[in-house]
Amino acid sequence: MAEVSAEARIDAPTEKVWATLTDFSRYGEWNATHTNFPQGAPTSLEAGGRFEENMKLMGFPAEVTWTVEDLEAARTLAIRGKGPMGVNVGTRYTLTPDGEATTVRIDGEFTGAAVSLMAGKLKDSATAALNESLRKLNGLVT
Template identity: 30%
Template sequence: MKVDVAARVPATPERAWALAADLRRFDAWLILHEDWRSPIPPELTLGTTFTSIVTVKGLRNRITWRVDGYDEPCALSLRGDGVGGVRIAMALGVRPDGDESEVRISAEVTGKPVFGPLGLAVGRALRGDLRKSVGNLSELLR
């Protein structure tokens, strides 16, 4: 299932990017992020890897992420492999919107564990969590 949410935030694209793409600050706004299981890389470049715990609808999974795309201060894409065949693709985009910015987060979760009714429930929870996350980001940027 794929989920895409966007929100206008009260910051320039550079300021929004500085917070949103800073892995050390994920715990301050990204609801899916529970904890780190590897050192946080000092900088992001294509191919950088790191491991975290992601939680959706109470389901925790250890995800090993790889940076698939990086275009500061506009776009970051991550691909992750988790336990049990779960795969996650996540993209962050920031673009100017007047004197503010639009922040867009897309996430796609695939794999056998998320098919069927559980997948529908996870999709609804993921959408809600991402909406709350962009709201949290907006609050931090006020």
């Protein structure tokens, strides 16, 4: 298993950050691992909903089928996905109001036999991608 996380304070109200974070037509503008949505960007989110995403991490392309596990508007979005080589991926976005700003935390988890072979490099690459994503998200909403 490999677990990663990153957190940033964004100088924008939680609702504005949430609107950008869940606008999947703009996902590629800030998400550093996103390549495309092969069946089109999701237009709505609901618990149990599914969508497919093409990603790139550590230079390797991967298609992930995501399921929305937890959704609380302007607070939490948790998705769990199945990728190639038996790798399972979990991502949780948590937004916390901080005065006129918002603290955004992204937690990621990778499990599966292939993960144990490359856990160290995967953690480094995924952590860098999370930090870059938060930097880009900040640029979009502020």
